[in-house]
Amino acid sequence: MHLSPDAIVYWQFGLLKLNATIVFTWAIMLVLVVGSRWVTRKLSMGLERARWQNLLEIVVIGMTRQIADIGLQQARTYLPFLGTLFLFLAAASLATIIPGFEPPTGSLSTTVALALCVFAAIPIFGISKQGLAGYLKSYVEPTVVMLPFNIISEASRTLALAVRLFGNMMSGTMIIAILLTITPFLFPVVMTVLGLLTGMVQAYIFSILAAVYIAAATHSSKSKTAATASGSA
Amino acid sequence: MLIDWFTVVAQALNFLILLWLMKRFLYAPILRAVDAREQRIAAELKDAEAKQSEANKEREDFERKNEVFDQQRADLLRKATDEVESQRKAMLDQARTTADNWIAKRQQALRTEADGLSRTIEDSARSEVLAITRKALQDLATTDLESSMAEILMRRLRALDGQSKADLVAALGPASTAPIVSSAFVLPPQKRAAIQQLLLQLFGSNAPLRFEIRPELVCGIELSVNGQIVAWNVDGYLQSLRKEIERIASERTSSATAAVVAADGQGGLPGKDARPPDTEVAEDPSTAAAAPVQVSAA
Structure with a gap:
């Protein structure tokens, strides 16, 4: 029994190796990209549209609104990053229903990689939005004393992001695997359904947290200015 | 060790590739289609509004014309009635005169x-x-x-x-x-x-x-x-x-x-x-x- 799909290695050449995490990630990527391409190859601009196009529109518009609800203006700027994050995690969680499928999110390597992407994206979006000085200034808010705490917070929340997702996904598959040996038949099915729910919730939480962090990085000084203005008024 | 750094790098790359592909094949076309539809709906609404106002204008025009037409018809009817009345009176007078003449001749x-x-x-x-x-x-x-x-x-x-x-x-x-x-x-x-x-x-x-x-x-x-x-x-x-x-x-x-x-x-x-x-x-x-x-x- 493997704790992580990283342990399943299909092919290795020196440092290069092809483990289950990468293979199943490619599989999810293939499904997502090919499905998107297939649906969007003949998009209708009119009022009549295909049901798959309708589904994708609902998903895309829903994600855009969710991003906007969090407080990110120009939600479409962040849609590719946050949307892809959510879709990948959701697809990985949903795919657990397929027998023999090892979710790549059950690997700490994958969650760390995604958390690092978020960790990198936060300053990129923050700097592009407020400039380097504006972004760096957010680390000394409200006082310079908070600088180390801010840095620790930045690092720890990235770690928490990675570990939370990994723990949930790994525990889900582990619980099912353990239950299969103890109480076969009905109970693992219930747990699989529960795993689907928790997987979706975790995908949502991961994406929302990423959005919140980005929003904090892009909005900090602006929201503070607005708060000061309203306070003085 | 649970973290395989090669896999981490590979997954990060995979994610970036997926991000680029999804942006290209999903978000951009879908948002384009949605925008086009919204524009079209907005244009159609505007067009409908314009047509509505035009229809209102035409209806008012029509109603005014109808009113004028009714007025004219009433005038014509009244005129025709008057003419018929006067003609009837003239014809009656003529008939009476003729009858009187005939009676006089007869007498x-x-x-x-x-x-x-x-x-x-x-x-x-x-x-x-x-x-x-x-x-x-x-x-x-x-x-x-x-x-x-x-x-x-x-x-x-x-x-x-x-x-x-x-x-x-x-x-x-x-x-x-x-x-x-x-x-x-x-x-x-x-x-x-x-x-x-x-x-x-x-x-x-x-x-x-x-x-x-x-x-x-x-x-x-x-x-x-x-x-x-x-x-x-x-x-x-x-x-x-x-x-x-x-x-x-x-x-x-x-x-x-x-x-x-x-x-x-x-x-x-x-x-x-x-x-x-x-x-x-x-x-x-x-x-x-x-x-x-x-x-x-x-």
Whole structure:
């Protein structure tokens, strides 16, 4: 029994190796990209549209609104990053229903990689939005004393992001695997359904947290200015 | 160790590739389609709004035109009604006038017919009266009556004066034809001699008289020479009587016509001056009655 799909290695050449995490990630990527391409190859601009196009529109518009609800203006700027994050995690969680499928999110390597992407994206979006000085200034808010705490917070929340997702996904598959040996038949099915729910919730939480962090990085000084203005008024 | 750093790097790369692919194949086309649809819907809404306003405008225009049309129709209807009413009135007036004229003509015709009938009756009555009188006088005519008539003739001759006498004298001149004394019956010889004697005495003429019998004189006597006639007969009285009857009839016709004219209250009927051509104007009855003796050129 493997704790992580990283342990399943299909092919290795020196440092290069092809483990289950990468293979199943490619599989999810293939499904997502090919499905998107297939649906969007003949998009209708009119009022009549295909049901798959309708589904994708609902998903895309829903994600855009969710991003906007969090407080990110120009939600479409962040849609590719946050949307892809959510879709990948959701697809990985949903795919657990397929027998023999090892979710790549059950690997700490994958969650760390995604958390690092978020960790990198936060300053990129923050700097592009407020400039380097504006972004760096957010680390000394409200006082310079908070600088180390801010840095620790930045690092720890990235770690928490990675570990939370990994723990949930790994525990889900582990619980099912353990239950299969103890109480076969009905109970693992219930747990699989529960795993689907928790997987979706975790995908949502991961994406929302990423959005919140980005929003904090892009909005900090602006929201503070607005708060000061309203306070003085 | 749970973290395989090669896998971490690979997964990060995978994620970035997926991000790029999804951006290219999912988000961009879907958002483009949504935007296009929204624009199209907005355009259609705007178009619909424009059409709505246009339709409102056209409806108002139509309603205004409809109102104007209704007004015009009402005007035309009223005008047509007025025209029909006036025409009806004119036609009724014309029909009434025609009927009145026709009634007047009918009355005139009836009146004319009645007049003609009464005139016919009067004529025949007059003729009958004259015939009866003539018959009675013929029955009464005897030699004594002839003697009396000769006496009357002689009295007339004696009463002649002025122009009449001169004319008669001229007619009894030396170159004259024999004077003719006409009567209905044979005159007694002594009366013939008396007349001859009187002519000699009054006019100096001893031209021999010729005596003729003319029954149509009825009750009368006549002396004629060279176109000059001195006569006395009952026919003169009868003529006077006829004229008197005609005068009375004419007066009655005139008064009836005047009454009709007054009743009609309008012209078109013959007035008092337009009598029928056969109606003679009666002369003064005294003048007419006093002219039984005629001296005239034949």
